[in-house]
Each structure stands twice: as structure tokens, then as C-alpha cells.
């Protein structure tokens with residue numbers, strides 16, 4: 001299992017796996033848009049994308065565009081046992097949900113909880129784009 005790009009400089013992002021509930025989410029990522037599922041019944045957003053709202057059980061859910069801004073809730077930097085260090089974080093979006101994601105375009109030693117971040121999109125190992133976050 002390879003963890004690095006051929007140039008051996010960047011962590012290689014794993015490709016997202018498509019399913020009927022996230023196919024629109026993944027298609028939007030190819031257009032550099034972050035979509036969230038929003039429940040019209042309880043007025044809450046959720047992630048990961050699901051047809052049935054995890055808060056109230058309603059199937060009256062729809063897609064909304066995230067503004068892509070949030071802050072780091074928690075993070076870790078993987079340095080051991082990997083060819084190239086990488087950082088992962090829980091990012092809390094302004095829409096009120098948290099997502100597990102990679103961090104990019106940052107000095108791993110300067111990452112801080114509460115740091116403001118915004119979404120960016122990068123290609124994964126199979127060429128699909130996926131979301132990750134960088135400091136503002």
C-alpha cells in the first residue's frame with residue numbers, strides 16, 4: 001500500500017468511496033463545492049451525507065452549499081510509520097457540524113485548536129477531488 005505520490009513529497013489522499021447517499025456530494029467536490037445535507041424537518045445540517053436525518057429520523061433532507069469556513073476542533077499530525085507526515089483534524093463548520101478531514105498548506109507545528117480554516121479541494125490517489133482544509 002503506497003502512502004506517497006511518485007514525487008515522494010506529499011501525503012497521498014485516499015479516494016472517497018461512492019454510494020447512493022453521497023454521489024451528489026462527491027460530484028460537487030469535482031466542482032470545488034462543499035455540500036451538506038440539511039433536514040427540512042428539524043432544521044439541522046449533518047455530515048456525512050445521509051438520506052435519513054440522524055437528528056430526527058426524517059427523510060425530508062436536501063443539499064445545501066457550505067460556505068466552507070470553520071475552525072479546528074481537534075487535530076493530530078501523523079509522523080511515525082508513514083512515508084510523508086500528514087495532519088488530520090475535526091473541523092467544526094460555521095453551519096454547526098464537524099467533519100473529519102485532512103489539513104493542507106500549513107506548517108504542522110503551527111496548527112492550533114480554534115484556528116480558522118477554509119475548504120480547498122485536491123485530487124486523491126485515483127484523480128477524484130476531495131475536500132480538505134487550510135488555515136485562513
Ligand SMILES: [Zn+2]
Nearest residue numbers: 039042053056
Ligand atoms: Zn432532522
